[in-house]
Amino acid sequence: MMSVVSRTKRLGVLGTMLLSCMAFNASSAWEDLPQEEYEAVLKGKFEQGNYSAKGADNCLMCHRRNETVMALFEGVHGRTENPASPMSSGQLQCEACHGPMGNHNRGGKEPMITFGKGSQLSASAQNSVCLSCHKGDDRLAWHGSTHDIEEVACSSCHNVHAAQDPSRDKHAADENCLSCHQQQRAQIHQRSSHPIRTGQLNCTDCHNPHGTLNTAMLSEHNINDNCYACHADKRGPFLWEHAPVAEDCSSCHNPHGSVNEAMLTQRTPLLCQSCHAGVHSGTPVSQSGQDAFGGGRSCLNCHNMVHGSNHPSGKLLQR
Ligand code: HEC
Ligand code: HEC
Ligand code: HEC
Ligand code: HEC
Ligand code: HEC
Ligand code: HEC
Ligand code: HEC
Ligand code: HEC
Ligand code: HEC
Ligand code: HEC
Known part of the structure; x- marks a missing residue:
């Protein structure tokens, strides 16, 4: 095993965070402490900065x-050759994530920073540890993102004591998203849906789970840019545009799936009539499927170029 020659004793980000908002109150029965007092004990340890002289050893x-502990050495965080890795010499090793040992080795009496479901620490306190090394491009918008505000922990999606981080397997990562997002799980199983179930498309093709400055944590600036990334033919330009198409694909489509064909939010003619209420008022538009207006593809029987037309006389989107 590696041993540590010299390491600077420094306050981690969590230390700074706890220092700034907690009052120290030492206690020994830490397992039963309420979150605030538990965090206060940790804060005291950071204050004293008693890192172990022997590190991981x-x-x-x-x-x-x-x-579980030993599996760390099969993953990227257990590598010693990468100088940025917590385990390389000069880094704080185990204590880079779990905080200074202090008197923890005296029978495990003093708490360490813990992660995951069983942790007594808030998600943001846990996350500040990870972010002390991972504040790169992809996570610039983490603070204030929906997952940050909703107290979703990095460790809900990541596992560092493992040979491979679960986010590396995109299909497994989707399943993990769906474990919290039941509505989307239902949508991707509906009659018409993006092929996410089969793994052909993934949540992260459209979303950045670390947050973005865009609506719904989308990777692209807006919904349409997101769709154009794969459906370039819908971008146009068209000689005759259909106004809502250029504006917002989601005014007619659910991005995950729906009970209607082509992932439409409503079936035709209802979809069209939601905006074109009084149209063809001379002709009663039947919902019974007996005429050209209500039957077959309904409005699309005639106005089939619903995304726009390049035909010189396609103003009414019929060709
Ligand atoms: C990169 C951060 C990081 C480093 C470095 C790290 N850990 Fe962990 N540790 C975690 C996280 C996160 C968990 C929660 C489980 C998970 O997500 O992998 C955890 C869980 C644990 C647990 C609880 C395991 C269980 O059985 O549930 C122990 C004990 C532990 N770590 C000890 C260590 C020791 C000892 C080292 C050094 C050899 C170490 N950790 C290095 C982040 C880290
Ligand atoms: C003298 C033995 C001893 C030493 C040395 C020691 N621990 Fe522990 N540790 C324990 C005991 C005992 C517990 C509580 C029982 C348990 O959960 O395994 C514990 C618990 C933990 C936990 C919480 C595990 C959980 O599932 O909640 C973490 C994390 C941890 N230790 C990390 C470390 C790290 C990091 C170091 C080195 C800086 C370290 N320990 C050194 C004995 C030790
Ligand atoms: C001391 C710095 C440090 C800390 C603290 C740290 N990491 Fe890392 N992490 C690294 C390094 C270094 C890599 C490897 C980067 C590379 O290879 O480009 C890495 C890689 C990763 C990866 C990519 C995994 C892969 O298989 O490529 C994930 C995910 C990750 N870390 C999550 C976390 C989480 C979650 C935490 C908090 C529990 C954490 N890290 C804490 C340094 C750190
Ligand atoms: C909601 C789930 C989720 C949460 C929460 C989450 N991640 Fe990730 N993360 C992912 C997924 C999925 C990927 C793989 C991205 C891809 O496939 O494009 C990833 C990739 C990464 C990577 C490797 C790629 C890179 O950008 O270097 C790192 C490092 C990482 N996450 C760190 C973190 C840290 C730190 C946190 C907490 C602040 C965090 N993640 C929170 C899901 C999540
Ligand atoms: C531990 C639970 C959890 C996991 C795992 C999780 N999320 Fe979330 N996510 C939430 C919560 C809570 C919200 C806020 C309530 C909501 O919108 O459902 C949220 C919101 C979102 C939003 C809406 C953001 C907004 O600003 O409107 C998106 C998009 C999202 N998550 C994508 C993902 C993706 C992609 C993954 C997998 C990489 C994922 N989530 C994994 C809990 C989770
Ligand atoms: C093809 C692109 C795409 C894929 C793939 C995708 N989404 Fe979305 N998602 C969107 C768009 C676009 C929105 C915004 C919809 C809106 O605001 O009307 C959205 C919104 C969301 C929301 C917020 C919903 C709300 O009502 O506020 C959540 C949560 C979400 N997606 C989760 C997921 C999860 C989980 C996956 C993977 C199973 C996923 N998404 C896959 C495009 C996608
Ligand atoms: C990452 C690529 C990607 C993105 C981004 C994307 N799609 Fe798709 N879309 C696909 C794939 C792949 C299919 C399946 C194509 C097939 O089966 O021929 C598909 C199919 C569709 C279908 C037809 C579904 C059916 O049942 O016939 C519609 C409608 C659709 N997408 C709308 C959208 C909308 C709206 C957006 C933006 C919110 C979007 N797509 C973003 C890749 C993407
Ligand atoms: C005014 C409603 C409406 C809007 C807005 C709309 N669509 Fe559609 N879309 C439809 C209808 C209706 C169908 C079914 C067409 C058919 O069956 O011929 C469809 C079908 C599709 C299909 C599958 C069939 C094909 O033509 O490839 C894709 C992909 C698609 N739309 C993408 C998009 C994208 C991307 C946007 C935004 C740029 C968008 N749609 C905006 C109504 C709309
Ligand atoms: C979200 C609202 C919305 C929905 C849904 C919608 N449209 Fe439109 N549509 C518009 C707007 C806005 C215009 C532009 C009207 C104008 O320029 O006076 C338009 C224009 C048209 C035109 C051209 C009319 C003209 O005078 O240029 C036709 C034809 C048309 N829509 C058919 C349809 C059909 C068929 C559907 C259903 C598949 C549909 N629309 C769904 C909003 C919508
Ligand atoms: C049998 C073919 C046919 C069907 C089916 C049809 N249309 Fe039309 N539509 C036309 C023709 C032809 C015109 C131009 C003459 C007119 O105004 O009657 C037109 C004109 C329009 C216009 C532009 C004129 C205006 O009054 O604003 C809109 C919008 C429109 N239709 C929407 C719809 C909607 C919505 C449906 C489904 C409920 C539908 N159409 C079904 C043939 C059809």
């Missing part, structure tokens, strides 16, 4: 039989 004296 020290921790592993007690934790090496735990398979």
Whole structure:
């Protein structure tokens, strides 16, 4: 195992965070402490900055039989050759994530920073540890993003004590998203849907789970730019545009799936009539499917170029 020659004793980001908002209150029965007091104990440890002189070697004296712990060394965070990796010498090793050991080794009495469902720390406190190294481009918009505000932890989607991070397998990553997003799970199983179930398309093709400055954490500036990335033919320019198409694809389509064909939010003619209420008022538009207006493809029987037309006489989107 690696051992540590010299390491600077410094306050992690969590330390700074806790220092700025908590009052120190030492206590020993930490497992039962309410979150605030538990965080206060950790804050005290950061204040004292008692990092272990032996680094990981020290921790592993007690934790090496735990398979979860040892799996760290199969993943990127356990590499020693990458100087940015927590395990390389000069870094704080285990304590880069779990905080200074302090008196934790005295029978495990003092808490360490913990992660995941069982953790007594708020998600934002846990996340500040990860962000101390990962504040790169892809996560610039994390702060204030919906997942940040909703207290979703990095470790809800990532696992560092593992040979491979789960986000590397896109299909498994989708399944993880769907474990929280039940509405989208239902939509992608409906009659017409984007092929997400089969793994042909992934949540992250359209969304950045780390947040963006755009609506719904979309990767592109707006919904249409998002759709054009794959459906370039719908961008035009068209000689005869259909106003809502250029404006917002989602005024007619659900981006994940729907019970109607072509992922339409409503079936025709209702969809068209939601905006064109009084049209063809001379002709009663039947909903019974018996005439050209209500039957077959309904309005699309005649106005079939619904996304726009390039035909010189396609003003009414019929050719
Ligand atoms: C003298 C033994 C000992 C040493 C050394 C030690 N620990 Fe622990 N640690 C324990 C005991 C005991 C517990 C509580 C029982 C448990 O959860 O395994 C514990 C719990 C933990 C937990 C919480 C586990 C959970 O599931 O909630 C973490 C994280 C942890 N230790 C990390 C470390 C790190 C990092 C180091 C080195 C800086 C370290 N420990 C050094 C004995 C030790
Ligand atoms: C890159 C950050 C990071 C580093 C470095 C790290 N851990 Fe962890 N540790 C975590 C996270 C996150 C979890 C929660 C489980 C998960 O997501 O992998 C965890 C879980 C644990 C647990 C609880 C495991 C269980 O059985 O549930 C222990 C104990 C632990 N770590 C000890 C260590 C020791 C010892 C080291 C150094 C050899 C270490 N950790 C290095 C982030 C880290
Ligand atoms: C001490 C710095 C440090 C800390 C703290 C840290 N990481 Fe990392 N992380 C790294 C390095 C270095 C890499 C490898 C980057 C590379 O290879 O380009 C990495 C890679 C990753 C990757 C990519 C995994 C892969 O398989 O390519 C994920 C995901 C990740 N970290 C999540 C986390 C999470 C979640 C936490 C908090 C629990 C965390 N990191 C804490 C340094 C850190
Ligand atoms: C809602 C799930 C989710 C959350 C929460 C999340 N991530 Fe990710 N992360 C992913 C997915 C999915 C990928 C893979 C991205 C892809 O396929 O394009 C990823 C990729 C990464 C990578 C590797 C790629 C890169 O950009 O270097 C790092 C590092 C990372 N995340 C760090 C973090 C950190 C730090 C946090 C917490 C602040 C976090 N993530 C929160 C889902 C998440
Ligand atoms: C641990 C639960 C959890 C996981 C896992 C999760 N999310 Fe979320 N997500 C939430 C919560 C809570 C909200 C806010 C309520 C809502 O909109 O459903 C949210 C909101 C969103 C939003 C709407 C953002 C907005 O600003 O309107 C998108 C998009 C999203 N998540 C995408 C994803 C993707 C993609 C993944 C997988 C990479 C994922 N989520 C994984 C909990 C989660
Ligand atoms: C083809 C692109 C695309 C894919 C793939 C995609 N989404 Fe979306 N998603 C969108 C768009 C566009 C919106 C915004 C819809 C709106 O605002 O009307 C959205 C909105 C959302 C919202 C917010 C919904 C709300 O009512 O506010 C969540 C949550 C979400 N998506 C989760 C997911 C999850 C989880 C996956 C993977 C299973 C996924 N999305 C895959 C394009 C996509
Ligand atoms: C990452 C690529 C990608 C993005 C982005 C994308 N799509 Fe798709 N879309 C596909 C694929 C792949 C199919 C399936 C094509 C096939 O089966 O021929 C599809 C199919 C469709 C269908 C036909 C569904 C059916 O059942 O006939 C509609 C409608 C559609 N997309 C609308 C949209 C809208 C609206 C957006 C923007 C919110 C969008 N797409 C964004 C890749 C994408
Ligand atoms: C005014 C409503 C409306 C708007 C807005 C709209 N669509 Fe459609 N779209 C439809 C209808 C209706 C169909 C079914 C056409 C058919 O069956 O001939 C359809 C079908 C599709 C299809 C599958 C068939 C094909 O033509 O490839 C795709 C892909 C599609 N739309 C993408 C988009 C994109 C991308 C946008 C935004 C740029 C968009 N749509 C905006 C009404 C609309
Ligand atoms: C979200 C609202 C909306 C929906 C839904 C919608 N349209 Fe339109 N449509 C418009 C607007 C706005 C115009 C432009 C009207 C104008 O320029 O006076 C338009 C123009 C048209 C025109 C050309 C009329 C002209 O005078 O230039 C036709 C034909 C048309 N729509 C048919 C349809 C059909 C068929 C559907 C259903 C598939 C549909 N529309 C759905 C809003 C909508
Ligand atoms: C049998 C063919 C046919 C069907 C079906 C049809 N239209 Fe038309 N539509 C026309 C023709 C021809 C015109 C131009 C003459 C007119 O105004 O009657 C027109 C004109 C329009 C116009 C532009 C003129 C105006 O009054 O604003 C709109 C919008 C329109 N239709 C929408 C619809 C909608 C919505 C439906 C479905 C409920 C529909 N059409 C069904 C043939 C049809």
